[in-house]
Amino acid sequence: MPTSAQIPNSPLQGNLFSALRGGFPSDLDGVAVETDTGLNYSWRDLERASAMLANLLVSLQLPAGARLAAQVDKSVEAMLLYLATLRAGLVFLPLNTAYQSAEMAYFIANAEPAVVVCTGKNFGWVSKIAFKAGVAHVFTLNDDRTGSLLQRATHCADQQAVVLRAADELAAILYTSGTTGRSKGAMLTHGNLLSNAQVLKTCWGWRSPQAGGDVLIHALPIFHVHGLFVALHGALLNGSKMIWLNRFEPRLVLQAMPRATVFMGVPTLYVRLLAEPELNAQAVRHMRLFVAGSAPLLLETFAQWQRQTGHTIVERYGMSETIMLTSNPYFASEGERRGGTVGRPLPGVRLRVVDEAGHPLPVDQIGSIEVAGPNVFKGYWRMPEKTAEEFSADGFFKTGDVGRIDATGYVTIVGRSKDLIISGGYNVYPAEIEAYINELPGVAESAVIGVAHADFGEVGLALVIAKPGAAPEPAHILASLKAKLANFKVPKQCLLVPELPRNAMGKVQKNLLRDQYGGL
Ligand code: MCA
Numbered sequence: 001m002p003t004s005a006q007i008p009n010s011p012l013q014g015n016l017f018s019a020l021r022g023g024f025p026s027d028l029d030g031v032a033v034e035t036d037t038g039l040n041y042s043w044r045d046l047e048r049a050s051a052m053l054a055n056l057l058v059s060l061q062l063p064a065g066a067r068l069a070a071q072v073d074k075s076v077e078a079m080l081l082y083l084a085t086l087r088a089g090l091v092f093l094p095l096n097t098a099y100q101s102a103e104m105a106y107f108i109a110n111a112e113p114a115v116v117v118c119t120g121k122n123f124g125w126v127s128k129i130a131f132k133a134g135v136a137h138v139f140t141l142n143d144d145r146t147g148s149l150l151q152r153a154t155h156c157a158d159q160q161a162v163v164l165r166a167a168d169e170l171a172a173i174l175y176t177s178g179t180t181g182r183s184k185g186a187m188l189t190h191g192n193l194l195s196n197a198q199v200l201k202t203c204w205g206w207r208s209p210q211a212g213g214d215v216l217i218h219a220l221p222i223f224h225v226h227g228l229f230v231a232l233h234g235a236l237l238n239g240s241k242m243i244w245l246n247r248f249e250p251r252l253v254l255q256a257m258p259r260a261t262v263f264m265g266v267p268t269l270y271v272r273l274l275a276e277p278e279l280n281a282q283a284v285r286h287m288r289l290f291v292a293g294s295a296p297l298l299l300e301t302f303a304q305w306q307r308q309t310g311h312t313i314v315e316r317y318g319m320s321e322t323i324m325l326t327s328n329p330y331f332a333s334e335g336e337r338r339g340g341t342v343g344r345p346l347p348g349v350r351l352r353v354v355d356e357a358g359h360p361l362p363v364d365q366i367g368s369i370e371v372a373g374p375n376v377f378k379g380y381w382r383m384p385e386k387t388a389e390e391f392s393a394d395g396f397f398k399t400g401d402v403g404r405i406d407a408t409g410y411v412t413i414v415g416r417s418k419d420l421i422i423s424g425g426y427n428v429y430p431a432e433i434e435a436y437i438n439e440l441p442g443v444a445e446s447a448v449i450g451v452a453h454a455d456f457g458e459v460g461l462a463l464v465i466a467k468p469g470a471a472p473e474p475a476h477i478l479a480s481l482k483a484k485l486a487n488f489k490v491p492k493q494c495l496l497v498p499e500l501p502r503n504a505m506g507k508v509q510k511n512l513l514r515d516q517y518g519g520l
């Protein structure tokens with residue numbers, strides 16, 4: 001892996017969009033994005049359409065730092081909205097399309113966006129929440145290139161002077177749920193995002209268009225770090241074409257592979273691709289790089305991918321608060337790609353493992369992972385105390401992940417100190433689900449734990465104690481949760497139990513529950 005000194009020294013000053021735009025190839029008429037519905041967007045299209053949308057946003061005359069919240073289905077136009085938000089110097093707040101009204105009401109009240117963009121089908125309830133919270137502008141954007149946002153933007157000029165932003169100004173806020181209380185908005189700056197994108201460009205050997213070029217299969221959602229930043233920034237900064245899938249569909253990915261070179265996915269995507277009989281060395285012959293992350297990649301999946309395709313997946317590790325932290329080497333000269341590990345810290349990232357007192361631990365000892373570097377976020381939105389709690393006295397961010405570093409610098413994540421379930425690459429915080437369950441009639445208390453799942457890696461299991469004399473129906477409990485929460489957060493199973501094991505402090509011992517029910 002290159003050292004920080006070898007990372008290209010592009011200026012970290014300025015608007016991230018300008019740096020991404022600087023990566024576009026000189027021939028702007030070439031294809032930048034090809035969709036599965038047969039549409040082609042040239043680099044000039046990306047430049048012009050993002051300028052038009054940015055001009056629309058600039059015309060709203062919003063103050064610096066104003067937020068634009070988007071809960072829209074994946075589409076090229078949704079990606080252009082992100083680029084336009086950067087261009088206009090506003091702060092992008094992507095929201096998972098699975099979020100329902102209570103979740104949306106919280107994000108909108110907490111972030112106080114000036115602009116909300118939602119789908120036409122959700123306009124009724126989303127605009128109600130937004131207007132009630134004082135949002136001045138609500139637009140719609142659908143994945144078939146319709147909606148008021150595009151209608152309004154068609155009247156705007158297709159050239160725009162990118163609004164200047166300093167490296168430490170906010171580019172995006174990503175909400176990440178907390179182990180206690182409500183979600184926290186991780187504030188990422190233009191500098192955070194650009195420095196990380198530049199490091200990954202070098203580490204993963206992105207091939208410039210002059211050197212044959214790369215083609216990325218973009219199959220991830222664009223409301224989280226993996227799809228929005230790691231995949232998208234990589235392609236744009238390198239001037240690489242994207243084969244754009246609005247939904248992950250294994251057959252479409254397989255069809256795209258003969259024309260592509262790079263694929264990024266959460267482990268569930270690899271598990272589902274492995275189930276395709278056509279996935280073999282011939283199918284991936286044109287590919288050069290497979291990246292996995294967001295959740296632990298099972299050794300079994302890593303090894304089966306090697307056997308079935310002849311390719312070795314590059315597993316990397318990241319967080320919403322830090323973007324990417326470590327990666328297995330891409331170049332053989334920098335070491336082997338080791339399954340079960342997340343590789344070495346990226347250039348510029350300082351990563352240490354500490355004991356409970358915060359003292360760094362020697363090689364191979366297990367402890368809490370802490371990190372520092374240009375990629376580490378600015379803090380949680382309007383939560384200075386929470387921010388202070390999550391940083392050590394000497395400025396390292398406490399990831400909540402537990403791991404070790406071996407003598408060769410490879411990091412292995414062995415668990416989490418935070419009570420978190422990662423299901424199909426989405427984070428689910430048991431505390432949030434338990435709070436909903438505990439409010440249901442007939443429920444005394446509950447505990448939600450993660451259990452192994454062949455497809456999603458991990459899924460939630462709800463263990464519920466009934467109130468004396470009550471007999472709440474597990475199926476009703478799950479149905480009630482489905483009506484209120486994003487679908488991926490709903491536990492896949494619910495069991496009534498007589499008691500929950502507790503330690504001397506009265507805290508539920510989830511490790512014991514995982515031992516007892518983990519095999520379900
Ligand atoms: C869908 N379902 C899920 C999940 N997704 N259940 C648990 N976990 C999930 N992840 C459920 C739905 O509730 C629904 O259940 C049923 O599965 C089918 O839903 P559908 O939408 O059709 O599912 P799908 O399209 O097959 O989606 C599965 C998926 C998707 C493609 C794996 O979850 C996905 O795109 N995951 C990627 C997430 C991601 O990008 N993570 C990166 C975060 P029912 O019918 O009962 O309602 S960034 C990050 O973590 C850090 C920074 C990092 O390191 O990258």
Ligand code: AMP
Pocket residue numbers: 176225292293294295296297315316317318319320321342399400401413416422426427
């Ligand atoms: P998020 O807050 O959604 O960004 O999720 C970040 C969390 O995902 C990290 O703190 C890790 O627990 C987990 N994670 C990301 N990549 C990996 C990986 N390669 N292996 C294990 N866990 C991972």
